[in-house]
Amino acid sequence: MRVADILRKKGSSVVTLPSAATVAQLVESLDDHKIGAVVVVDDDRVVGIVSERDIVHHLRSGRDQSSTLSEIMTADVHVVTVQDELDQLALIMTERRLRHLPVVEDGVLKGIVSIGDVVKARLEALAAERDHLEDYLRQAP
Known part of the structure; x- marks a missing residue:
């Protein structure tokens, strides 16, 4: 199974924000969309990713929600392509402790794959x- 197979089932919609967006806007977006990470895009180019973990680290360090995404x-960003194999994604996510991988082809954001998508597949x-x-065993003499 490949990334393309996952995207075919779940769709290619990705929530993005510009690097100039604030942490407050990020929190609102995560809550509105019920997601755990947002891809940061400037001029149609992936420049970063920010997750719930990043927010926790940021706020724990004493900074506030007016900071920009470029700061946190x-x-x-580790990205994958639509041709990458599911087993390879699972390995990357496990080794690098990542929960979300943007899918990029020829510099264009095509989707995002989460650890939940990998487990489900x-x-x-x-x-x-x-x-x-089970069907094979039922047919056996």
Whole structure:
């Protein structure tokens, strides 16, 4: 299974904000959309990602919600392509402790994949394999 398969099922919609947006705007966006991360985009280019963890770290350090995303975002964004394999995503997410990976093709944001998407796809694949094996065993003499 590839990233393209996940996006085909979940869609390619991605919540984005510019790096000049404030932490307060980020919190509102996360709550409105019931999501855990926002991709930071300037001039149609992915420049960062910011998650709930980033907000907690930011606020715990004593700074307020008027700070901009450029101050708290992760600028070294690990991205994947639609051709990447699900197993590779699971490995990247586990090793790097990431929960969200933007999907970028030719510099264009195509979607986002979360750890929940990966788990769901793996569970669906296991269920399909189980069903196939059960059908095979029912047909065996």
